[in-house]
């Protein structure tokens with residue numbers, strides 16, 4: 001897109017967002033316009049639309065913020081296009097969404113701001129977005145969704161379950177990737193989960209899921225999923241492990257179930273034959289949050305290329321935890337403190353390729369602490385946070 005188009009799109013969107021109640025008004029009006037013009041599209045969305053509005057704002061804001069860096073935004077849009085195959089969207093749907101976007105923006109901007117040039121700039125931007133998404137979706141070879149039958153559901157903590165599923169057909173994915181899943185009790189509420197194991201010939205995949213208080217889907221998975229349930233699983237996304245450069249040491253930092261995409265890569269590492277020197281910091285709020293430590297410890301004992309360092313914010317488990325938990329004998333001492341600070345103070349991590357996985361706040365804080373300690377931001381990788 002040319003600089004003038006980019007600038008018109010950015011400034012008009014910023015002006016609408018900056019007006020009182022602007023962002024909320026945008027998301028509310030957009031869906032009202034869309035559903036009024038195309039009531040048949042409503043059934044593609046969940047019953048409760050609040051989260052959906054949030055997501056729309058984040059996605060539109062993310063794309064517009066990055067219009068100046070086309071490589072980043074085009075690759076994100078291509079992934080989004082592939083992911084949207086799970087909704088069975090057609091060219092007509094994309095057209096309807098584009099028109100609703102233009103109508104909403106024009107209404108909120110008012111005649112002074114919404115000139116013919118601004119409208120044309122938005123139409124060009126929308127055409128680029130739609131073309132990028134549809135071309136990527138058309139080029140994707142696999143099916144839009146896989147069916148996974150739950151074959152094992154294990155509550156390893158009160159609020160954390162490990163779920164294994166057998167897929168109906170092989171799914172090629174890279175360790176470190178994630179997928180969008182839909183569970184039967186929460187129709188149309190797709191959520192991202194990271195593979196906790198590399199692909200296997202028996203088509204079995206594993207996810208680690210933590211209950212988010214007040215969440216729609218994670219409590220249903222941790223508390224209500226049963227063997228025999230069938231989930232829908234969309235195409236794999238993300239490139240967390242792909243950014244590791246040959247010959248560079250690797251630093252991995254995980255909080256809670258953020259360990260999933262990292263352990264998938266670690267399990268796969270010996271198969272690759274080129275084992276980068278790896279430090280893994282596994283953190284949590286309490287010691288019992290380090291639920292996967294035994295496996296990581298076993299891997300580090302057989303793989304001298306791997307050092308695992310446990311870290312928790314609190315020294316002891318909470319009073320209400322009735323289980324048993326022990327750091328394996330002879331393992332690295334558990335460090336106490338907030339994980340970003342613990343890692344940044346542990347060593348000099350410049351010249352490492354770094355992966356950070358956890359809640360959005362943990363990723364932001366860890367990135368900030370590492371950069372304050374001299375690490376280049378380009379060396380720090382994480383998945384999209386929402």
Ligand SMILES: Cc1cc2nc3c(=O)[nH]c(=O)nc-3n(C[C@H](O)[C@H](O)[C@H](O)COP(=O)(O)OP(=O)(O)OC[C@H]3O[C@@H](n4cnc5c(N)ncnc54)[C@H](O)[C@@H]3O)c2cc1C
Nearest residue numbers: 191192193194208209210212215216217218257383385386
């Ligand atoms: C790339 C990616 C990979 C992911 N992989 C995993 C994974 O392997 N395992 C896993 O358990 N989860 C993972 N997640 C998070 C998961 O997709 C859901 O967001 C999470 O399970 C909450 O869904 P929910 O429906 O229960 O909550 P929602 O109904 O979506 O949200 C309810 C409320 O909780 C807030 N909220 C959502 N998530 C969190 C959070 N993590 N911490 C605090 N507040 C939150 C929301 O902002 C909202 O206010 C991943 C997310 C992304 C973006």
